[in-house]
Structure formats: C-alpha cells, structure tokens
Amino acid sequence: xxxxxxxxxxxxxxxxxxxxxxxxxxxxxxxxxxxxxxxxxxxxxxxxxxxxxxxxxxxxxxxxxxxxxxxxxxxxxxxxxxxxxxxxxxxxxxxxxxxxxxxxxxxxxxxxxxxxxxxxxxxxxxxxxxxxxxxxxxxxxxxxxxxxxxxxxxxxxxxxxxxxxxxxxxxxxxxxxxxxxxxxxxxxxxxxxxxxxxxxxxxxxxxxxxxxxxxxxxxxxxxxxxxxxxxxxxxxxxxxxxxxxxxxxxxxxxxxxxxxxxxxxxxxxxxxxxxxxxxxxxxxxxxxxxxxxxxxxxxxxxxxxxxxxxxxxxxxxxxxxxxxxxxxxxxxxxxxxxxxxxxxxxxxxxxxxxxxxxxxxxxxxxxxxxxxxxxxxxxxxxxxxxxxxxxxxxxxxxxxxxxxxxxxxxxxxxxxxxxxxxxxxxxxxxxxxxxxxxxxxxxxxxxxxxxxxxxx
Amino acid sequence: xxxxxxxxxxxxxxxxxxxxxxxxxxxxxxxxxxxxxxxxxxxxxxxxxxxxxxxxxxxxxxxxxxxxxxxxxxxxxxxxxxxxxxxxxxxxxxxxxxxxxxxxxxxxxxxxxxxxxxxxxxxxxxxxxxxxxxxxxxxxxxxxxxxxxxxxxxxxxxxxxxxxxxxxxxxxxxxxxxxxxxxxxxxxxxxxxxxxxxxxxxxxxxxxxxxxxxxxxxxxxxxxxxxxxxxxxxxxxxxxxxxxxxxxxxxxxxxxxxxxxxxxxxxxxxxxxxxxxxxxxxxxxxxxxxxxxxxxxxxxxxxxxxxxxxxxxxxxxxxxxxxxxxxxxxxxxxxxxxxxxxxxxxxxxxxxxxxxxxxxxxxxxxxxxxxxxxxxxxxxxxxxxxxxxxxxxxxxxxxxxxxxxxxxxxxxxxxxxxxxxxxxxxxxxxxxxxxxxxxxxxxxxxxxxxxxxxxx
Numbered sequence: 001x002x003x004x005x006x007x008x009x010x011x012x013x014x015x016x017x018x019x020x021x022x023x024x025x026x027x028x029x030x031x032x033x034x035x036x037x038x039x040x041x042x043x044x045x046x047x048x049x050x051x052x053x054x055x056x057x058x059x060x061x062x063x064x065x066x067x068x069x070x071x072x073x074x075x076x077x078x079x080x081x082x083x084x085x086x087x088x089x090x091x092x093x094x095x096x097x098x099x100x101x102x103x104x105x106x107x108x109x110x111x112x113x114x115x116x117x118x119x120x121x122x123x124x125x126x127x128x129x130x131x132x133x134x135x136x137x138x139x140x141x142x143x144x145x146x147x148x149x150x151x152x153x154x155x156x157x158x159x160x161x162x163x164x165x166x167x168x169x170x171x172x173x174x175x176x177x178x179x180x181x182x183x184x185x186x187x188x189x190x191x192x193x194x195x196x197x198x199x200x201x202x203x204x205x206x207x208x209x210x211x212x213x214x215x216x217x218x219x220x221x222x223x224x225x226x227x228x229x230x231x232x233x234x235x236x237x238x239x240x241x242x243x244x245x246x247x248x249x250x251x252x253x254x255x256x257x258x259x260x261x262x263x264x265x266x267x268x269x270x271x272x273x274x275x276x277x278x279x280x281x282x283x284x285x286x287x288x289x290x291x292x293x294x295x296x297x298x299x300x301x302x303x304x305x306x307x308x309x310x311x312x313x314x315x316x317x318x319x320x321x322x323x324x325x326x327x328x329x330x331x332x333x334x335x336x337x338x339x340x341x342x343x344x345x346x347x348x349x350x351x352x353x354x355x356x357x358x359x360x361x362x363x364x365x366x367x368x369x370x371x372x373x374x375x376x377x378x379x380x381x382x383x384x385x386x387x388x389x390x391x392x393x394x395x396x397x398x399x400x401x402x403x404x405x406x407x408x409x410x411x412x413x414x415x416x417x418x419x420x421x422x423x424x425x426x427x428x429x430x431x432x433x434x435x436x437x438x439x440x441x442x443x444x445x446x447x448x449x450x451x452x453x454x455x456x
Numbered sequence: 457x458x459x460x461x462x463x464x465x466x467x468x469x470x471x472x473x474x475x476x477x478x479x480x481x482x483x484x485x486x487x488x489x490x491x492x493x494x495x496x497x498x499x500x501x502x503x504x505x506x507x508x509x510x511x512x513x514x515x516x517x518x519x520x521x522x523x524x525x526x527x528x529x530x531x532x533x534x535x536x537x538x539x540x541x542x543x544x545x546x547x548x549x550x551x552x553x554x555x556x557x558x559x560x561x562x563x564x565x566x567x568x569x570x571x572x573x574x575x576x577x578x579x580x581x582x583x584x585x586x587x588x589x590x591x592x593x594x595x596x597x598x599x600x601x602x603x604x605x606x607x608x609x610x611x612x613x614x615x616x617x618x619x620x621x622x623x624x625x626x627x628x629x630x631x632x633x634x635x636x637x638x639x640x641x642x643x644x645x646x647x648x649x650x651x652x653x654x655x656x657x658x659x660x661x662x663x664x665x666x667x668x669x670x671x672x673x674x675x676x677x678x679x680x681x682x683x684x685x686x687x688x689x690x691x692x693x694x695x696x697x698x699x700x701x702x703x704x705x706x707x708x709x710x711x712x713x714x715x716x717x718x719x720x721x722x723x724x725x726x727x728x729x730x731x732x733x734x735x736x737x738x739x740x741x742x743x744x745x746x747x748x749x750x751x752x753x754x755x756x757x758x759x760x761x762x763x764x765x766x767x768x769x770x771x772x773x774x775x776x777x778x779x780x781x782x783x784x785x786x787x788x789x790x791x792x793x794x795x796x797x798x799x800x801x802x803x804x805x806x807x808x809x810x811x812x813x814x815x816x817x818x819x820x821x822x823x824x825x826x827x828x829x830x831x832x833x834x835x836x837x838x839x840x841x842x843x844x845x846x847x848x849x850x851x852x853x854x855x856x857x858x859x860x861x862x863x864x865x866x867x868x869x870x871x872x873x874x875x876x877x878x879x880x881x882x883x884x885x886x887x888x889x890x891x892x893x894x895x896x897x898x899x900x901x902x903x904x905x906x907x908x909x910x911x912x
Contacts, residue, residue, distance in 0.1 A: 007470045008536040014463045080464040081548060081839050092537060092611075110566045112841045112876070154836045155548075174881040180888055181835050379637050380610045383537045385568045420568070422878040425630040432636055 009086040010253040017084050018248035019071060021241045023060075024279045024351060026067035027286040030358055032237065032350035033325035035061075036312060041456060044322045052219060052321075054229050056127040060238040069241060071123075078122045078155060079245070082111040087253040088417075092381040094401070101404035103397060104261070105417040106250045106277060107384070112178065113148035115387065115419030116273050117233050120242035121145070124231040125152035134227030135159025139189065139214030142168055142342055143175030144387075144419060145233030150182035161228075163189040163217045167208035175423050189214035196220050196318035210334045211345055216318025234270025235315060235324070235349050243276025250414065251280045261292060261414035263400055267392035268296040268305060268363070269342060271349030277416040278361070285360065294361035295400075296352065297392040299371070300440045301339040304329050304348045305356055305363035307446060312456040313347060323454060326353040330449030336439045340427035341368045341388035346449075364396060367438035371395050372431040375421070387419040388427055465542040466709040473540050474704035475527060477697045479516075480735045480807060482523035483742040486814055488693065488806035489781035491517075492768060497912060500778045508675060508777075509694075510685050512583040516694040525697060527579075534578045534611060535701070538567040543709040544873075548837040550857070557860035559853060560717070561873040562706045562733060563840070568634065569604035571843065571875030572729050573689050576698035577601070580687040581608035590683030591615025595645065595670030597624055598798055599631030600843075600875060601689030606638035617684075619645040619673045623664035631879050645670035652676050652774035666790045667801055672774025690726025691771060691780070691805050699732025706870065707736045717748060717870035719856055723848035724752040724761065724819070725798060727805030733872040734817070741816065750817035751856075752808065753848040755827070756896045757795040760785050760804045761812055761819035763902060768912040769803060779910060782809040786905030792895045796883035797824045797844035802905075820852060823894035827851050828887040831877070843875040844883055 025031055034043035049058040060069065071079070090103040108116035128136050135158050140146025146162040153160035162184050169176060169188035179186050189209045190197040196216040200207065207213075215232070222230035233239065254261065264281055266274035274296055284290040296305055304327045314331040315321040328347040335344045348356075355361055368388075375391035377398065378384070386394060397415040404411050421428065430436045481487055490499035505514040516525065527535070546559040564572035584592050591614050596602025602618040609616035618640050625632060625644035635642050645665045646653040652672040656663060663669075671688070678686035689695065710717065720737055722730030730752055740746040752761055761783045770787040771777040784803040791800045804812075811817055824844075831847035833854065834840070842850060853871040860867050877884065886892045 011467045077547075078839075091533075112835065112839055112878075114878075118839075151839055155839075173885075174878075177881040177885050177888070178841060178878075181832055181841060181884055183836070376637055379568065380607075380639070383534075383568055383574075383607055383611070385634060385637060422568075422570075422630075422634075425633040428637060429629075429633050432633075 004257055006089050006257055008091060009088050010257065011086055012084040012249060012253055014080055016252055018245055020068040021071060022244040022248055022279050022283060023067055023069060023241050024282060025064040025237065027283045030354055031064045032354045035322040035324055036456065038319065038323050051223055052230050054127045054131050056130065057124060057238050060241055061236060072126060075123055075126050084249050085110060087250055090382055093378065096381045097398065097401050099401040099405045100408060100410045101401040102410065102412045103401055104414045106246055107417045108246060109417065109420035113144055113151055114422060115144040116243060116246055117145045117148035118151060119245050120233060120239045120272065121148035121152040123242040125156045125158055128158055128229060129156040133229055135161065136229055136231045137161040137218040137222040138231050139163045139211060139218045141165045141211045141344060143172055143423065147175060147178050149231065150179040150184035154182040160184040161221060162186045163214040165189055165209040165211060165214050171426060172423055189217050191217060194220045196320060210317055212317030212331055215316035216320050219320050234272040235347065237351060239272045240275035240349055240351055243272050244279040246276040247279040247281060250277065259412060262411045263293045263295060263413045265295045265297060265393050265396045265413065265415040267343060267389050267418060268298045268348065269389060270345045271352040273416050273418045275349050275352050295396055296361060296363040297396040298363065298365050299339065299341050299343050299392065300365040300367045300438065302335040302344050303365040304346060306365045309450060310353060310357050311453055313453055315347065323456060324350050326350045327356065329446060330452055332452065333449045338437060338439060339368065340430055340436060341371050343389050343392065366392055366395050369436055369438055374398050385421045386417060387421045388424050390418040462545050462713055464547060465544050466713065467542055468540040468705060468709055470536055472708055474701055476524040477527060478700040478704060478735050478739060479522055479525060479697050480739060481520040481693065483739045486810055487520045488810045491778040491780055492912065494775065494779050507679055508686050510583045510587050512586065513580060513694050516697055517692060528582060531579055531582050538574065540705050541566060543706055546838055549834065552837045553854065553857050555857040555861045556864060556866045557857040558866065558868045559857055560870045562702055563873045564702060565873065565876035569600055569607055570878060571600040572699060572702055573601045573604035574607060575701050576689060576695045576728065577604035577608040579698040581612045581614055584614055584685060585612040589685055591617060592685055592687045593617040593674040593678040594687050595619045595667060595674045597621045597667045597800060599624060599628055599879065603631060603634050605687065606635040606640035610638040616640040617677060618642045619670040621645055621665040621667060621670050627882060628879060645673050647673060650676045652776060666773055668773030668787055671772035672776050675776050690728040691803065693807055695728045696731035696805055696807055699728050700735040702732040703735040703737060706733065715868060718867045719749045719751060719869045721751045721753060721849050721852050721871040723799060723845050723874065724754045724804065725845060726801045727808040729872050729874045731805050731808050751852055752817060752819040753852040754819065754821050755795065755797050755799050755848060756821040756823045756894065758791040758800050759821040760802060762821045765906060766809060766813050767909055769909055771803065779912060780806050782806050783812065785902060786908055788908065789905045794893060794895060795824065796886055796892060797827050799845050799848065822848055822851050825892055825894055830854050841877045842873060843877045844880050846874040
C-alpha cells in the first residue's frame with residue numbers, strides 16, 4: 001500500500017477501527033510503581049481502591065500484564081458516533097513553513113467535549129453503569145474533562161457531579177453551560193459542600209481553587225455518597241489504556257498508507273493524550289521492533305517532567321488520594337496566575353514517568369507566548385483553532401519541521417492535536433493584547449514545593 | 457451497492473468529492489426574478505453589479521443557464537482541509553425516539569467557522585484574489601459568516617473588513633476574537649465610519665444594529681474603497697451555487713449506499729444552507745426524474761416564507777443594495793429582541809422564494825423554545841451541541857420521525873445540521889433559566905412593515 005497518494009485526511013472505516021485497547025504496561029520491563037496507601041505506605045489493594053473507583057476500572061488500573069482489552073460493544077457504538085478521528089496530513093502548514101518534513105496530526109477535537117477526553121469518559125461511565133451505580137463525581141479545570149464526562153453520563157443516564165476549579169467556573173461560564181445541557185451538576189471548587197473544601201476555604205479565604213483541590217472534593221463526595229464512585233480524566237493507568245485508541249487508530253491509518261513516523265510529539269499535562277497517542281508505537285520500541293523518537297511537550301510554567309523529581313507524591317492537594325510515583329512538582333504546586341495554556345497538573349502519569357526515567361522518551365518545555373504564536377500560524381494555515389494545550393505540540397512540531405528545513409532531512413512528524421480552542425478565547429485575547437508573559441518558576445520556588453513531598 | 461450495512465458516518469473519499477458546483481437555476485422553468493436597480497427599476501447589469509461584487513461572482517450571479525461550474529483547483533484544495541463533511545446516520549436519535557424512520561444528517565459544523573458558511577467564503581475570497589483585489593468587506597450577525605470569511609481571507613492573504621451587528625459584537629466577544637486570530641478588522645455596526653451608519657445612529661441613537669444595517673455599511677465601504685468589493689454569505693444566487701457542494705456530497709454518499717431520502721429538511725434564514733442541501737435533489741424533481749418532499753423550517757419570530765409576501769424588496773436597511781424579488785417581511789423588519797435562534801434575515805433567497813411560490817417545497821415555522829428542546833435532545837443522544845439555527849431543522853426532523861412512529865411508516869429523513877452551538881451558550885442559558893419566550897409578531901405588526909415595501 002506504500003506510495004499511494006496521501007489524502008489530506010485519512011479516515012478509517014468502521015471495520016478498521018480498533019476493537020481493543022492496548023495496555024502498554026504489558027510490554028514495559030520496568031513497570032510503573034504501584035499506588036501506595038498514604039496511611040500504611042503499602043500498595044493499595046483492589047479492595048481499597050474499590051471504595052473510590054469502579055470495580056472493573058480498578059482491575060484495569062492494577063493490571064500490568066494483559067496486553068489487549070476488548071472494547072465493549074456499547075463503547076464501540078459510542079465511539080462510532082464521533083470516531084474514527086481523522087489523521088490529517090498538514091499539507092498547508094508544510095507549504096507555509098516551506099519544509100521538506102512531512103507533518104501529520106491526529107485530530108481529536110471534532111466532538112462537543114472538544115478534546116480526546118471523551119475516549120476515556122465514555123469507558124468510565126460505561127463501567128459505572130455496569131456496576132449498577134447511581135452516579136460519578138469528578139473534577140474539571142478548563143472544563144474539557146467535565147464536559148466529556150457529562151456527555152458520557154447523559155448517554156448512559158448516570159448522575160454526574162463535577163467540581164470545577166472556581167477560577168474556571170467564573171471565567172468559563174460557557175463550559176459550565178455545556179455541562180448543564182448534558183444534565184451535570186457543577187459546583188465551583190473549593191466549596192462548602194465538603195470537609196476538605198471547608199478546610200481549604202478556612203486556610204485560604206478567597207482562593208480561586210486548583211485542580212488538586214477539586215480532586216480532593218470530588219473524591220470525598222464519591223466516598224461519602226452511596227452509589228457513587230470517583231472518576232479521573234488523566235494520570236491513571238486506566239485512562240492511558242482507554243486513550244490508546246488514539247494511537248491505535250493513528251498507527252492503523254499510517255500502516256494503511258505505508259507511512260512510518262520518525263518523531264512523535266504530544267503535549268503533556270497529566271499524560272492522557274501523550275500516553276494514548278504513543279502507546280502502540282512505544283510498544284514496538286519496547287519490544288525492539290521499531291525505533292521512534294518521542295517528545296513530550298510541557299509548559300515552561302508547569303514543567304513536571306523537565307524540572308520535577310521522580311518520587312511518590314499525592315495526586316491531590318487535600319491528600320485524600322493514594323500516593324503515585326511520578327515526576328512531580330509537589331502536590332501544592334500551582335502554575336503562576338497568568339499561565340493561560342492548560343496542562344497545569346503538578347504531576348505526570350506514572351507510566352509516562354517511568355518511560356521517561358528509563359530514557360524511552362524526551363521531554364521539552366516551551367514558553368506560552370511561543371505556544372500561542374504557533375497556534376495562530378496553525379489556525380491560519382490548517383483552518384482549525386487549536387486548544388492552547390494542543391498548541392504545545394504544534395509548537396514543537398513546527399520547531400522540528402524548521403530543523404528539517406535547515407538540514408534538508410525529510411522527516412515524518414506525527415503530533416497529537418488534542419482539541420479545539422473555542423472556549424479558550426480569553427487566553428487568545430490576552431495574547432493578542434500583549435498581556436501574556438512567559439513567567440517561569442525559579443529553582444528556589446520549585447525547591448519549596450519539593451521540600452514538602454511526602455517521605456515514603 | 458444497496459443493502460450494505462450503513463455506518464454511523466459516511467465519508468466520501470477525496471476522489472468522490474464533487475468536482476463542480478451545480479447551478480439549480482439551469483433546471484428551473486420559472487427562473488428567479490432579476491435584481492433591479494432601485495433608481496431605474498431596470499435589471500442590474502453586470503457592469504453595475506461589478507462596482508459592488510467581484511467580476512467572476514457577478515457572472516455566476518446572473519447565469520441562469522450553465523448547469524455545472526467546475527470548482528477551481530485552489531478551492532478544491534481548501535475544501536479537502538475540512539471536507540468532505542460526514543453524512544451521519546442518527547442511530548442514537550432513532551433509538552431514543554423509538555421511531556421506524558431512518559434519520560440522516562449532513563453535518564457541516566466540523567470546521568472553525570462552525571458552519572457551512574466556509575463553503576462559499578473560500579469561493580468568494582478566491583475570486584477576489586483572482587481579480588487582484590486588496591480586500592473584501594462584509595457584514596456578520598451571530599458571527600459564523602464573518603469567521604468563515606476571515607478564515608478564507610487569511611488563507612489567500614486578503615484584507616477582510618467585517619461589520620458586526622453591535623449587539624452581537626458586544627455579546628459575542630469570542631466570535632470577534634476568532635476573527636481577530638484570522639487577522640480580520642471587525643467594526644461594530646452601526647458605526648461612524650460610514651455615511652449610512654452615521655444616518656442610522658442619528659435617527660436611532662442607542663440602536664444595537666441589525667443585519668440589514670450592517671450590510672449597508674459594508675456595501676458603502678466596499679464601493680468607496682479602491683481595490684475592495686463586497687461579499688455576502690447568503691441570499692444571493694452565487695452563494696447557493698457554492699453551497700450546492702453540501703447537497704452534492706450528501707447525494708453522492710446516499711447513492712453509494714442505495715439510500716433515497718423521502719423528506720429533506722433544512723433551516724432557512726437567507727437560504728444558503730437549505731438551497732445548497734436540496735440543490736441536486738431539487739434538480740431531479742424539476743427534471744421529473746425523482747420526487748422528494750422538501751421542508752424549509754424558519755423561526756416563528758421571523759417567518760419570511762410562511763407569513764411574508766413575494767415581492768421586490770431591498771436586501772438591506774439602508775436601501776443601498778439592489779432590489780430582489782423574494783419572500784420578505786420588509787427590509788426594516790427586525791425580530792423581537794428575545795429571539796435567540798438566529799435566522800433573523802427579513803428576506804429569503806430569490807431562488808428558494810421562486811421554488812416555494814411554484815409549490816416545489818413546503819415551509820413551516822417553529823417557536824424557539826421547541827427548537828431549544830429539540831437541540832437538547834439531539835445533543836444528549838447524538839453527542840453534538842447544535843447551533844440554534846440548525847436546531848430548527850432538528851425540531852422538524854424529530855416531528856417527522858414522531859409522525860412515522862404513529863403511522864408506522866419507515867420514511868427516510870435527511871436534514872442539514874449546519875453548525876455547532878459553541879458560541880451560542882447565552883441562548884442555551886436563557887432556555888435553561890426559563891427566560892425564553894415564544895413571541896410571534898402579530899398580523900398588524902407585519903402589515904406595518906409590508907406597507908413600506910418599495911413600489912416597483
């Protein structure tokens with residue numbers, strides 16, 4: 001099939017869509033470290049995790065061995081509503097950059113949640129429904145994950161309680177309204193509805209909230225409400241498992257046309273998109289079948305891989321969650337207020353953290369004004385207004401393509417375009433009005449947070 | 457090819473994409489009436505129109521005979537960036553409604569302009585570029601057309617001046633910001649930059665503007681600025697020509713699977729989407745080859761087809777444009793302030809007006825709370841938050857499907873889903889908060905506007 005003319009967009013047929021999720025851990029020699037019970041310091045058991053998470057999802061979370069998980073029929077049907085997502089050849093961007101590189105992107109933004117988050121949301125809602133639960137709780141920052149989960153819960157007729165970081169709740173009323181269309185119950189966090197929320201409000205009156213704090217509230221509510229469990233949109237092993245659908249589709253599409261990427265680039269916040277995109281390619285690398293260069297791109301203002309430490313840390317601010325071994329900046333790290341570009345989580349997926357520590361992938365960080373500059377170039381040439389998160393990957397892909405222009409190399413670049421920026425226009429406005437700076441935390445600042453890491 | 461299993465989404469390959477636009481007028485026995493010069497009462501000549509519009513577009517506007525217009529290579533390339541759009545089988549909606557009807561929709565919202573408007577914007581920008589122009593002017597209400605034109609102009613590196621209805625400019629800062637990403641110059645209308653704007657502001661201080669008024673300003677600026685022409689996103693024959701790509705793709709996709717629609721439904725404001733969607737099907741009906749039922753759906757608060765008159769009228773409020781023979785409510789008609797659902801133009805495409813007058817299609821009007829109810833049902837089952845405009849068609853399609861449930865008929869319904877509602881969440885919020893009513897103009901009110909129609 002090689003040497004076929006490559007169309008602008010490659011869509012798989014329904015028959016070609018992946019029928020299983022790929023569990024990258026099965027091919028990792030060094031498995032990600034287990035979650036620890038912060039009280040005992042011992043690995044969390046399935047039973048302990050079952051108080052917080054759905055049963056089937058706990059199995060997936062702990063399973064380092066099963067290589068393939070069949071996608072349940074009901075989830076496949078839902079996937080068919082908005083998938084396969086297109087693999088796009090960025091002909092117009094290549095022309096604009098005048099580069100010999102061949103640029104492809106896997107575009108996950110063409111659904112109402114606006115991002116790849118729906119891939120895992122529908123899976124988690126499905127398993128909650130299977131277990132006979134009444135509802136789920138979660139947190140959301142910018143709102144993509146909350147929207148995705150609201151859509152998934154509406155589909156399976158589950159209740160959905162979302163704790164939305166207060167600053168986003170106030171600045172992004174439209175995201176909130178989309179969740180309302182889907183029947184979700186959205187509470188600004190920190191709130192007085194939980195003990196941890198009350199405590200945080202007492203200690204930091206007037207705080208506008210953080211992702212770590214919203215997680216704590218959502219977990220407390222799930223554990224305290226009969227028939228509820230907590231679900232999370234990133235970081236966890238189960239989420240990366242579901243998100244492997246991104247990479248599996250991308251690889252199938254590339255294989256169909258005989259294309260082999262040299263470099264694979266993804267933005268990295270908690271790691272759900274990057275982990276999903278690279279999964280089958282990384283599998284080949286781990287098995288010694290192929291070689292690829294992987295690049296994680298994070299914001300310079302929240303540099304967990306590039307400037308964090310690989311250590312056990314809390315996943316949340318309230319310290320109600322298990323400890324995860326990951327690259328982290330410290331669970332109370334919050335990026336500077338004028339950080340506009342998403343990807344603001346203090347830690348990183350344990351799977352990706354392990355792979356990075358093992359030297360299987362690179363990581364870079366980029367300042368936000370460069371990210372928005374890349375976003376604008378992309379919007380004008382490829383006709384898609386990208387999410388700030390995705391634009392980190394665009395920025396790195398453009399850099400790679402410009403290197404090829406210098407060297408003359410005809411590299412094939414694949415990057416993940418995780419979503420659209422339709423709800424991020426306040427950030428674009430700041431960029432246009434010159435109100436965006438590139439503040440980067442100092443070593444001394446990072447050291448303060450590091451000093452408070454739990455001793456395990 | 458019949459009896460194949462129908463996938464959720466049918467995507468044409470690039471090879472299957474239409475290579476020409478279909479000019480419906482070639483098959484109409486009663487041609488749409490010509491545009492008239494308001495000064496002389498005589499048909500506008502190509503020369504007169506050329507002062508306002510690009511040369512090639514004037515040819516297309518006046519050409520009632522050429523059946524097929526090849527799509528220029530550059531436009532085809534741009535189409536490949538965001539087209540083909542999917543033809544979707546609404547399996548989930550059918551299941552929810554428990555109807556024997558088979559529902560399909562042609563989804564035009566998966567591009568950053570958020571609607572089908574880009575199909576004509578890129579064509580008009582192309583011809584402006586070909587003519588060596590410096591830029592174009594236009595008006596925009598809710599902002600879809602302005603965004604689409606900004607994207608098209610950025611692609612061809614043309615200046616783009618947009619007059620945006622003041623109330624939208626203020627209430628939709630994000631639409632404005634998207635246009636800014638694409639480098640457009642956006643002015644709230646009425647403005648002091650034009651004579652007609654100054655006059656309207658003098659006569660109606662504090663007015664929040666209207667589409668008809670913004671058209672007048674854009675035309676005045678185009679005519680008065682060297683190297684500029686005016687472009688329009690709906691109503692005109694040329695626009696329906698470009699939009700035929702919607703129907704051509706839909707028909708090719710349906711033919712491929714041996715599907716014949718019984719009913720074809722589209723929302724109708726100025727008529728660009730409806731005219732494009734029905735074009736090739738209507739062509740078959742006009743040539744006596746097939747029969748279809750066509751339904752135009754308009755808001756009860758702006759009912760140009762169902763309660764207007766078929767007469768010559770101005771296309772704009774300032775009366776600087778030619779007269780068009782169309783179904784109209786009068787050029788100074790503006791829907792009630794709490795009308796949220798788009799489709800607020802006082803007139804209707806002359807082509808569609810003629811077809812409607814000839815009994816070739818039906819028209820209905822629907823109240824806006826029913827429209828938003830349908831929108832929410834659709835969002836929850838099909839996973840796409842629809843534009844209020846598109847939701848008029850959804851509402852009618854659901855009604856048809858429910859009739860089938862009563863009668864047991866297995867009708868095949870096709871409707872146009874013109875766009876997404878990501879920038880319409882203020883309207884959704886009003887609906888949820890019970891702040892939306894179903895005001896409908898009285899006969900006496902409509903009579904007042906009718907009495908001011910020009911005497912031709």
